[in-house]
Amino acid sequence: MSTVAPWGETYPLNGDWEFSWGKLYSPNQSYPATGEYFPVPGIWREYSPQFTLQGHGTYRLKIHKTPAEDNLAIYVPRIPGVYSVYLNKKMIFANGINGIDRTNTEFLAHPSSLVYELDSLDTELIVNVSNYRGNFLKGGIRNPFLIGDLDLLKAKVIEESIWETVLVAIIFSIGLYHLIFFASYRKDLAPLFFSFFCFLVAFYSFVTSGLQYLITPELTLDLRIRMEYFCEACLLPSVYMILRTMYPKQFGQKWLSILMGTMLVFILSVFVLGEEELIYLYSFFMHVPPFYTVVLLAVLGFTWWQNEPRARTVFLSGLILAVSMINDVLWGLYEFYFLIPYSFPAALVGFISFNSYIISLRFTKDLEKAETFAELQSKYNEQLRVNAEEKAKFATLVDQSVDKGLHSIIDQLESKESSDKSLVKLKNELNQTLSGVRDILDLMHHQGGKEELVEEEMRKFVQKTPNFSHSEIQTVSQFLRIDECLQVQRIFSDVVKIGARRLGESKIFWGREGDSILLRIQMIGNSENREEFPAHLEADLKARAEKLGARFFLLSEVGKFEFELRIHS
Numbered sequence: 001m002s003t004v005a006p007w008g009e010t011y012p013l014n015g016d017w018e019f020s021w022g023k024l025y026s027p028n029q030s031y032p033a034t035g036e037y038f039p040v041p042g043i044w045r046e047y048s049p050q051f052t053l054q055g056h057g058t059y060r061l062k063i064h065k066t067p068a069e070d071n072l073a074i075y076v077p078r079i080p081g082v083y084s085v086y087l088n089k090k091m092i093f094a095n096g097i098n099g100i101d102r103t104n105t106e107f108l109a110h111p112s113s114l115v116y117e118l119d120s121l122d123t124e125l126i127v128n129v130s131n132y133r134g135n136f137l138k139g140g141i142r143n144p145f146l147i148g149d150l151d152l153l154k155a156k157v158i159e160e161s162i163w164e165t166v167l168v169a170i171i172f173s174i175g176l177y178h179l180i181f182f183a184s185y186r187k188d189l190a191p192l193f194f195s196f197f198c199f200l201v202a203f204y205s206f207v208t209s210g211l212q213y214l215i216t217p218e219l220t221l222d223l224r225i226r227m228e229y230f231c232e233a234c235l236l237p238s239v240y241m242i243l244r245t246m247y248p249k250q251f252g253q254k255w256l257s258i259l260m261g262t263m264l265v266f267i268l269s270v271f272v273l274g275e276e277e278l279i280y281l282y283s284f285f286m287h288v289p290p291f292y293t294v295v296l297l298a299v300l301g302f303t304w305w306q307n308e309p310r311a312r313t314v315f316l317s318g319l320i321l322a323v324s325m326i327n328d329v330l331w332g333l334y335e336f337y338f339l340i341p342y343s344f345p346a347a348l349v350g351f352i353s354f355n356s357y358i359i360s361l362r363f364t365k366d367l368e369k370a371e372t373f374a375e376l377q378s379k380y381n382e383q384l385r386v387n388a389e390e391k392a393k394f395a396t397l398v399d400q401s402v403d404k405g406l407h408s409i410i411d412q413l414e415s416k417e418s419s420d421k422s423l424v425k426l427k428n429e430l431n432q433t434l435s436g437v438r439d440i441l442d443l444m445h446h447q448g449g450k451e452e453l454v455e456e457e458m459r460k461f462v463q464k465t466p467n468f469s470h471s472e473i474q475t476v477s478q479f480l481r482i483d484e485c486l487q488v489q490r491i492f493s494d495v496v497k498i499g500a501r502r503l504g505e506s507k508i509f510w511g512r513e514g515d516s517i518l519l520r521i522q523m524i525g526n527s528e529n530r531e532e533f534p535a536h537l538e539a540d541l542k543a544r545a546e547k548l549g550a551r552f553f554l555l556s557e558v559g560k561f562e563f564e565l566r567i568h569s
Helices: 150-184 190-207 211-215 221-246 254-261 263-272 275-285 288-305 311-334 343-414 421-445 455-464 482-499 536-548
Strands: 010-012 015-021 037-040 056-064 072-075 082-087 090-094 115-117 122-130 146-149 507-513 516-524 551-557 560-568
Touching: 010 150, 072 150, 115 150, 146 150, 150 190, 150 211, 150 343, 190 211, 190 221, 190 343, 221 254, 221 263, 221 275, 221 288, 221 311, 254 263, 254 288, 263 275, 275 288, 288 311, 311 343, 455 482, 455 507, 482 516, 482 536, 482 551, 482 560, 536 551, 536 560
Parallel strands: none
Antiparallel strands: 010 146, 015 037, 015 056, 056 122, 072 115, 072 146, 082 090, 082 122, 507 516, 516 560, 551 560
């Protein structure tokens, strides 16, 4: 360090450090020198075949500075496992108790301070590492120690904390924005899945940042690994759900759903496997995301080829995310980068920002379509209204014309000799024709459905007539044609007139009985109105029953009235 000027700069203490395998340093005894040197940063499984995955060891580095180099400090990085750092036999940093096996190794908490001043010209830096807890596949010192100006290193720590906080807050805010987006417009699930993806990335950014050590210093190493693994296992399924919502034709294929469903094996393993088994599976899982990513990109490319809206832009943003993910996967597996370090979180931020715009654009297009549809619906309703007015006008003209013509003929027939049977028959047929024409005109006027013709009419009658309060009216008109429903309505109206309101308790039953549809009307007591009804009502009743292909029974006497119509459905 005597050959460099550290003021205003920081330097990584990269290079060969003295390493003692299977030994732990203690201030009560001297350093167990071995004369072996290995590179730092580095993991000891790559140093020598005799170094096992789980183990313990001690690193040492001697630092010399001149009197002119004052205000120097050392930055201690986060190291996988349990470790302790000494400067000239004084422990300055420890996140637990180093042990020689899993039983004796204990994690306690991560210290909040990372920067320590070098107050002597010659400093002996010693680091004990035990990786029996946490990720034992990465035993060693993976991240570099830094040396430089004390104030600069402290500013660096604060700056990193600020950037990490801003990053998590921004991604979380984008997720919250899209969740509110979805709550306001629930017809599109894309904002919902995108908000879940943003929350997942925000949590992943927190778990993999230094913020977690400041906010939750006592969180166990095992739980930290499970949270990180869970986030990584959920990232691809959440992206798949977004794409499936945007492009259901391509991403809704059964084989693709089954393939993405296999990710549940990894997600569930977070909750059921032990610590060591989970780490082995996690190391295997690192090989899986690139394969799934290639499949998703291939389908997305096919979607682009089919000219789906915005598929090209989504494909390009997904390709950038995939390349950055592979870069970080290679580092996790082989300690090798071909892009800038930690490119995946940066690409995630870009992916989220870019696709947030796409989701918003999709929402805007949907609103434009909704406005266009509303305009078309309004025009359609106006056209229906005009058509209904024209139909009603036409029906009225036909009604007046036919009614006038047929009644004129009937009046002429009634003026003839009534003993002529052919004339009587002709008059009856003309009455039936007039009745049929009126039925057609009434159907032309009718704007509702079958239930309005039958059940609604019966219910209105029951509401107006208190002594029919115990009636039972089922909805069975859907089993009849609309012209048959009109016949039932007419029969019901005529029967009520023939029955001429009785004063006693009465009842209507309309519903299914066996394989038939049954209308039963029962009235008890004397009639309020003793006028004689025209004889043509019963004849009309018989004619309408014949049109329905139904049988009816009518009993009208003093104190009692019964009617039953049975329609075979």
